[in-house]
Amino acid sequence: MHFIHRPYMKGETVAAVATPPGEGGVAIVRISGDQAVTVAEKVFKGPVRSFKSHTLHFGKIVDSAGEIVDEVLIVVMKAPNSYTGEETVEIHCHGGSLITRRVLQVVLEAGARAALPGEFTFKAFMNGKIDLAQAEAVQTLIAAKNDLALNAAEHQLQGALSKKIESFQKELVDVAAILEAWVDFPEEGLEFGSLEEILEILSNIQTKMIALSQTFEDGKMLHEGLTLCLSGAPNVGKSSLMNALLGKERAIVTEIAGTTRDLLEAEMKIGGLHFKLLDTAGIRQAEEVVEQEGIRRSLQALESADLVMLVLDAARGINAQDEAILAKAPSHKTVIVWNKIDLPTSHVKPKDAIEISAKEGIGLPQLKEAIQAVIWKKGAPSKEEVVITNVRHHQALENAIQFIAHLIEGLKSGTSPEFLSSDMRAALKELGTIIGQDISEEILSAIFSKFCVGK
Numbered sequence: 001m002h003f004i005h006r007p008y009m010k011g012e013t014v015a016a017v018a019t020p021p022g023e024g025g026v027a028i029v030r031i032s033g034d035q036a037v038t039v040a041e042k043v044f045k046g047p048v049r050s051f052k053s054h055t056l057h058f059g060k061i062v063d064s065a066g067e068i069v070d071e072v073l074i075v076v077m078k079a080p081n082s083y084t085g086e087e088t089v090e091i092h093c094h095g096g097s098l099i100t101r102r103v104l105q106v107v108l109e110a111g112a113r114a115a116l117p118g119e120f121t122f123k124a125f126m127n128g129k130i131d132l133a134q135a136e137a138v139q140t141l142i143a144a145k146n147d148l149a150l151n152a153a154e155h156q157l158q159g160a161l162s163k164k165i166e167s168f169q170k171e172l173v174d175v176a177a178i179l180e181a182w183v184d185f186p187e188e189g190l191e192f193g194s195l196e197e198i199l200e201i202l203s204n205i206q207t208k209m210i211a212l213s214q215t216f217e218d219g220k221m222l223h224e225g226l227t228l229c230l231s232g233a234p235n236v237g238k239s240s241l242m243n244a245l246l247g248k249e250r251a252i253v254t255e256i257a258g259t260t261r262d263l264l265e266a267e268m269k270i271g272g273l274h275f276k277l278l279d280t281a282g283i284r285q286a287e288e289v290v291e292q293e294g295i296r297r298s299l300q301a302l303e304s305a306d307l308v309m310l311v312l313d314a315a316r317g318i319n320a321q322d323e324a325i326l327a328k329a330p331s332h333k334t335v336i337v338w339n340k341i342d343l344p345t346s347h348v349k350p351k352d353a354i355e356i357s358a359k360e361g362i363g364l365p366q367l368k369e370a371i372q373a374v375i376w377k378k379g380a381p382s383k384e385e386v387v388i389t390n391v392r393h394h395q396a397l398e399n400a401i402q403f404i405a406h407l408i409e410g411l412k413s414g415t416s417p418e419f420l421s422s423d424m425r426a427a428l429k430e431l432g433t434i435i436g437q438d439i440s441e442e443i444l445s446a447i448f449s450k451f452c453v454g455k
Helices: 036-043 097-109 121-128 134-141 147-157 160-184 195-213 216-225 238-246 289-305 322-330 363-377 391-412 417-435 441-449
Strands: 014-017 026-033 057-061 068-077 088-094 226-231 265-271 273-279 306-311 334-339
Touching: 014 121, 026 097, 026 121, 036 068, 036 088, 036 097, 057 088, 057 097, 057 289, 068 097, 088 097, 088 134, 088 289, 121 134, 121 441, 134 147, 134 160, 134 334, 134 391, 134 417, 134 441, 147 160, 147 216, 160 195, 160 391, 160 417, 195 334, 226 238, 238 273, 238 334, 289 306, 306 322, 306 363, 334 363, 391 417
Parallel strands: 226 273, 226 306, 306 334
Antiparallel strands: 014 026, 026 088, 057 068, 068 088, 265 273
């Protein structure tokens, strides 16, 4: 396997642009390592080494020939009080791809190595500034698509998840000590705790771990967003509803049945969550080949979407086509929309259907509330709640829960304590991988390779 990150070389000096590419007022070139100040002294006209830590200073960046490259602000952050825990210098230059690359090139020529993806955060992890769960939260924070995801990432970055994992570890270590005492002093008659007490402790730990693991479904929605599929027969108003929800004319709307023949996609937010909205071809019996393919894709989207809005025509009422689509729609993830209520009708709406007029914008707030009710069956997570958003964390937690289950079963069946210690060690190891204890180089490489350069 190719490793993104080489074996950690303590103090090696690296540099990269720490701001996004493109045009902007200011860009930042970050230097970190034992020689960060020395490198900065070579490119900045001023007494860098004498600068007080965490103070800004104005000056000029020059190349090896003494030519002025840019006028900048420079800040020195002395170890260990920096993001990486090492000597760090940041150069705040004018924004713009060309000038930023030129400043970085001068820094590299002065002795720094170009940083690898995520290398500054990798250094912070290796220097004990943050644990692995917090390091991964940095990337989650950058990629957050909504306020709820941002809150969850900030909570994890502050160490909330790590504290939970450490509390599980502490409780398990306490139980492991009792098991070891049973093994080492079987005839001493010492009171280390009864079997019933140990089982109760393990059961309580397992319950808390399961509760944390179950937050992953909510966490996945926060992190990745949801797919919301508009489904229904032709001419029920799916495209009009898409346009109404987006607040712009994204889909073509006509009186001709079968206008939408392929999946239309758009991004939107409802209640702080990110959605990919899909407008699908009207589902009916069709003879034309292109429309048939569009309907096939509609049925596929209906099945795979996280949420379905099944649109019915209130003015026309429910016909055989609608009945067939209703039969196909998964009830646990479907919101029934009774559209065109602005038109005269004598038809009775289906139970729990949300009455709207996409054309007139009537009932859209109620529809959004219904969507959130389907998503958050137990209520949206609070800002303070610890939520698992990372697949790796979830899998490690599930593995640890299984090892605890084996341990409990072994105790109940009378298995000798020395044979249960492997399950206990395995559970502790799985929990440790979440926060970066006894982590393999392969895992570190996989994690930090997903980071952008400069972070």
